[in-house]
Every structure is written in C-alpha cells, then in structure tokens.
Amino acid sequence: MPRLTIQGLREKREDARREAAARQAHLKGKIAIHMGTCGNAAGARGVRTAILEELDQRGMTRDVRLTVTGCAGLCSREPMITVEMRNSPAVKYGDLSAEKVRKIVAEHIVAGNIVKEYTVGIGSANGAPDIPFFKKQVPLVLRNGGVLDPERIEDYIASDGYAALEKVLLSLTPEEVIDEVMRAGLRGRGGAGFPTGVKWKVCRGEKKNPKYIVGNCDEGDPGAYMDRSLLESDPHSIVEGMIVAAYAIGARRGYVYVRSEYPLAIERLRSAIEQAREYGLLGDRILGCNFDFDMEIREGSGAFVCGEETSLLHSIEGQNPEPRQRPPFPAQVGLWGCPTVINNVETLANIPVIVTRGADWYSTIGTPTSKGTKIFSLVGKINNTGLIEVPMGITLREVIYEIGGGIPGNKKFKAVQTGGPSGGCVPASLIDLPLDYESLKQAGAMMGSGGMIVMDEDTCMVDVSKFFVQFTNDESCGKCSACRDGSEALLEVLTRITDGQGQEGDIEFLEELGQAVKDASMCGLGQTLPNPVLSTLRYFRDEYVSHVAHADCPGKVCKALIKYYIDPDKCPGCALCLKNCPAGAIQGSTRHIHIIDQAVCTKCGECLEICPPKVSAVVKLSGKQAREMRSLDAPIPASEWKKRRSEQAGTGAVQ
C-alpha cells in the first residue's frame, strides 16, 4: 500500500464509498455483531460462529455481510447484533444465544419477519432505535461505535474519517486549530475539565523542543469504561485526534497510555496505528505535507495513580510512577523535561468532530460553560446498564428514568455516585440537577471520567464511602503522608462505624480529617479521595448517625449490624434455604418452620436470595428490630405454628 497524499485520501474515500454502494446493491442485508470486551464476555463469539454456520448451511454467505463492530452501548443486553435487511429499518437484537440467532437467521434474514421477542429496538426513520435508551442520546464521539468495523481503516475513511486531518493540513495553521478548539469550548473529559485549547496554547507557546502529545487511557475509576469502549469500537478517531493535536501544538511524537487490563483495546488501537502508518497518515511527511508525526502505545501495569498526569509521564519515562508537584505543568515541563500535552482519549476523540463540523456548530451543544457531549457509563442498580453519550446539561432525571429505564425491582432511587473514587454522591433530592462540570462540583461530586453508579434504597452510604476509601488507600502511592496516612485513618474510622463500633465524635473527626487530607495532599488522587466521605456526610449524615448512635444500618448492608430472620408466618418449610446455607446455620426440616442460628450465621445472604419471591419469608433486620427480634427456640411443624397463631390471635401478638 503506497503512502497516500491528500488527493489520494480523497480518492480512497470515494473508492471505499463506491465499493460499499456496489456491495449494498447485491446484498440482501447486513449483520453487525457487537464484539467489545463485554460482548465477548457475554458470549458474542459463540453467536458469531452460530451465524456463520447457519448462513453457510443456507448458502447465504455471499448475500449477507457479517461485520464485527465495537460495543453498541447497551451492555446489559449483550450479546447483541444489529440486523439491517435491504429497504427495511435496522433491528437490534439482545440477550442472544446460539439458538436464538439461528432462529433470527431463519425468520428475519430468510423470511424477512422480525423476531419480535428478541428485539431490543427497531430503527426509526433517522436510524436510532425507537427506545428511550437510544433516542435521548447524541452520539458524536461514539458515532461509529457499533457501526463500523474497528479493524478496517477503509470503513473509517468512508464515513468521513481523517477528513479533519485533511482539512487541517490543507487550510488551517496550528494557531487556527487551537483557536477553533478554544472557541468550541472543549474541556478535558478526564475529570478536572480544564479547557483543552488553553492547554494546547500554553504548550505551543513554549520555546523548548521537541514537544509531545500523550493520550491518557489509564482509566482506573471503577465503574467507568468509556475509554475502553472508544478504543475498541473506534480507535481511528483517537489516532486522528492525536495527529491533529500534534499538528496544533507542534509535536512530532505521541504516546497513548493504555492500562493493561484492556487487552482488546490495546490490540485494536495497535492495528489502527499500523494501518494509519501504512496509509501515510503517520510517519514522515503525512499525506505528502510537510508534517511528521508518529505515535506508539505504552501499557500500564496496574497502578491507579498512573492516571494522574505527572505520574503517567514518570511511568512512560520508566521513573518511579509517583506524581510530582505542579507547577510547572506538563504543558511547560513534561515528558523528558519537554513541553507535553496530556489529553484524555475521549477529549481527543472530540477533536475530529470539532474540526469537521466547526466550533460554531459544536458550541451549540451543551450549556454555556460545558460544551459538547459527555459519555457516561450508567451502571449499578439500573435497568439499562450501558454507555451513553448525552449533551452536557441533561438532567439526572432524564438519564436515570428515561435513558436508564429506572431502578430495577421497583426500588427507590437513593443516590448516584459520579466521578469514581474522586467524586461524590448526588442524592435523589437533586434529581433535576443538570449534568455539567459546575453543577456537579457545586453538588459536591464531580464529572470525573464519567462513571455513574446508581444506588437504590438497599445501598448503605457508609459502606459505599468505605469501599472508595479502601480503594484509594490501596492505590495511594505513599509519597505524601496526607494521602498515605490520611486514607488509612479515614478507613479505620469508617471500618469502625460499619462494624458497629462507632464512637461519639467519629463523624466530626471524619469531616475534619477529610478536609485536612483535601488541603494537604499533593496530587489529584489525595486531594479528591475524601470526596466520597464528605459528600455522603453532606447528604446522608443521618445514616452515619444511625450507625453510630443506634447500631442501625438503614440500607441493611453492614454485616455487623444486621440479622437474617425467617418469618414464621410466611415460611412454608420448603427447605430450600436449609439446603443452600453454606454455613449450616439454618435448622429445620421439610414442612417445619426454619430458624437461623445467629451464632453460626455468616450473613452471606444466600437464604434471602434463594427464598422464592412469592414466599419471601427471609428478611433482613437492623437496629432496634434486630435487637428485639425473637425467633423460635426450635423448628416446629408449620401446622403447629398455625395452630399456635390462631390460639394467640385473641390474647395478643406473637413474635
């Protein structure tokens, strides 16, 4: 493959489009299998084999085009496929298995009848499936996710890929590119929300050379995986964003730092870089212009702190991956002492969109201070788990109830945790909060990388903040004592509280210490680690108080404060829980009311889970209820209990 010039790229795009159209003409239909990491984990490979076999048996391999694409966003319904027959809308099927796809091939592909019971959504006129999950989204960055084959550069080029690079090289000076990005109002998508254009301008203004551009895909926040999906489904948009950024700041070399937990993302990005190099989009004299740039992947090795920019740079250099004091900022003194721009990969993926469609258009999306769209990963206690791309300023209500489809099991929505271990909780009372950098910050949370963990009434907020502090305590690099020892002390007190050993003054101590850690830590990890504690204290102080003062866990989560109890009125004596108790704590026999031996019970919750929903005899109790709970001394026949019950009906209640 000869290296392309600008003219060559245009011809290539025309060719690819013509080819696609020609293919379209004799194809009966297309099937896209969504094979991201989550799709594969759910069994997409088996689905693919089944489709291939089925098509092969029917001799239809030439009539139907099978493509492998990245994630379609709705992770809870994986494995998914999209079937698009000629002259009919695209249909998304979910929760598939080999048998189900065989049926789909037989009925939809061959006979043309949509298999209604497996559908997730049917495409409307403008393409998006007709369910709220897709309708409310504005896919800019994820526009190619689940549509294009990430391993084929031709597909990307055909859908206006590398058009931004073409435009930049043909008609814009680096200063104009920076100006465009500044006017678009793009802010960093990694968390802090620093204006991208300003960062670039500072770096360009530095006299020292060489300059570097680094894409940060060390996505360590638990519950956030948009960067992974982006790399898996549309790696070329990152490559293009990197090249344009390099052009703007004057860099000749770039790195993408990807965490090693994402092997598929690394593989797809690597193949994208190789293809781009082959096409003359990377290397010397890009597209025949006087501009050289090349990039490589650097892998992390499992350290959360490496997501912090100075620590990330140290890791690339092979130094101790500990953060350092800023200023000087990396844009001034970065990789090997040279000016370096570090952008989150989601930020970089926005660049081609801004350049091709223009800053004026881009800045119409979003709020006055937060422009564009943001990808959130909607996870936790929510019906539609998945990745969503929505305009900034959308309300939490729309996200949770319309896109997310509400909370499963008719439970009450309690709070949403945004920004991972650095963020905070937004309580249900702020459900109409617009999602943008400022509003979230004001509410005590932060945008962070966009993880959004939904919690229902069964969640204990003290336990949640303990979980996050445990995480940051584990991941603290130990360089500065405020973070190292502060997280240790916070964890100690939180553990004490969840163990039911809370003392008077603990809550005030958490507040004071949290503030101190915030003020005294050097890098972002330490400065934000008390956020989960402080924000839950702000909105759910009563939960802390009830743990400490009343030994009551309102979410019924903290093991030390709860007891499992079998309601004799409901227990039919089916012995299901008895057989499944791993600790052997349940006594009884068939047709006998079971009782739980509290001394043996490990509170694993197996009995609660196994008890059939229509019986639901097992309940969790906490606080006063747990203390005053009286169970039977020994298992008795269910009939015996009924008799006792009716005898006592007149004299008083039994407990």
Place this chain on the structure above:
Amino acid sequence: MNAVERNSSVGAAMVVGGGIGGMQAALDLAGAGIKVYLVETKASIGGAMAQLDKTFPTNDCAMCTMAPRLVEIGRQKDVEILTLSQVEHVQGRPGNFTVTVRKRPRFVDEAKCTGCGTCVSNCPTRNQVQPLESAPVELEPGRRQAVTDILARHRNRDGPLMPILQEINAAFNYFPETVLQYVAEQTGYPLSHIYRIATFYSAFSVVPRGKYVINVCMGTTCYVRGSQRLMEKIGDMLAMQPGETTPDLKFTLKSVRCIGCCGLAPAVMVGNEVYGKLTRKDVAGVVRKYQEAS
C-alpha cells in the same frame, strides 16, 4: 548594620553532618546553585542510615534511599566534602559566616589519590575486608537468550524500562531475581530502581505466579453485585487465599480494580479472557475448565 553589609552575603553554605539529612540538604543547596561544604566527623559520609535495613514507618529500604544520594554527591561538583573534620568555631551572621574547621589527618593526599586501592593490597598489616569486584550475573542459557532478545528490541527506545519489564513479566510470568540483576547490568539502571518499579505495579510480581492468573473484579459494580462471594468460592475450590499461588503453579488468585465490564457484573478475568454475569455455580465451571486444561 548598613545596607552594604546586609547585602554582602557569600554564595556558599556549610552543612554540618554527612548523614542522610545532611546529604539531602547538601544536594538541594547544590541543586539551587550554591557551593556547599559538607562537614563530617567520620572518615566517610553516610551516617547511621547506612547501618539500617528498613526505615520506619514506611518500611522503605534504607540503602535504596541512600545509595543514589551518595552517588549524586560524589558527582556533584558544587559539594566539597570535608571528612574527618569538626567545626570548632562559628562567627558572623546569616549570610556571612566564618567557620573554623579542624581536619584530622588522613595520611593520604586526597588531591592526588585516585582510589586505586594499591596501598591497601600492599599494606603489610592489612586485615580488612577488600572491596569486591562485582561478578557478572550468571543466567541460565535459555533465560539469557529470551532476556537478550527483549533487551535488543528496546535498545534504542526512549524510556525503555517499562516495556522491557512488561515483556519479561509476560515471558516468565514473574521477575526471577537473576533476570532483574541481568537487566540492571545490561541497561545501566540501578538494581534498586528496577526493584522499585517492579514492586510498584500490581501486574508485576517478584514471586512465581500461576499459569492462569484469575483476576476477580472488585470494581464498584462487581463489588455491589457480589464479586466478594465469587472470590470466596474460587478460594474454596482451589484451597487458597487471594494473592496466593497454587503449589503446582497453575493458578494465582487476585483481585483487580475494575476491568471495565460493569455491564456484566460480577466479572472475572482469567488471563486475557473475561467472564461476565457470573454466579457461584458459573464460576466453578470456569475454574474447572482451566483445571482440566493442560
């Protein structure tokens, strides 16, 4: 005091005591462009820290903290070391001190000595330990070839240490001690630095690990959906605790912080393979699959 006097400070500083604190102070001052006299009463700098193994409370290796500073002081032209010396008298005021130092004799002209050690070997009364020459690192031929190949691939690369270590970790599944020594010898990175990196990242290990590393995701979503219980189940099946390796070197059980499969929580990753939406029964099946695999 008049204005002239106030401004007439001299551009030099004296650090008294050549222990770890004194060394760091001298380096910081020299780094700021100030000429430093480092006074030490013993025959060499280093102080008490040189005698320690670990330091409280962080358990940092004392020699690892000290050694780079010793080397740097030796190289730093702005630091003049006065050994066997004691401060007798200090006069003046901040910015302009005059210090009297008594230097005891070493009986060797420090200006001319090259540190060749001939006097030691020729001394008729010598009974001291001789400085050893470091022996070249012995490595089994198979390993040597693998490591040499990896090193060759990254020879002309910027910041090669991480990629080198990642490849070695992938090749041997852990860092054998001799391999790290060999890498230090070949690349010129101090062994202490390599150890620092090798022990920082959770994906690296300095003890042997199993063929299959089972990573149970403990990210928020998986945690909330019961990944702790998957961990317990696997631990029960393989009779091991998290962080351990089975004696036959087949399995290592670990927790990992989010593998980004929150839509499929709880998830477990074995090698590079991800399994989602697992129950305890499912996970038993997954483990069995690998137990049966050779």
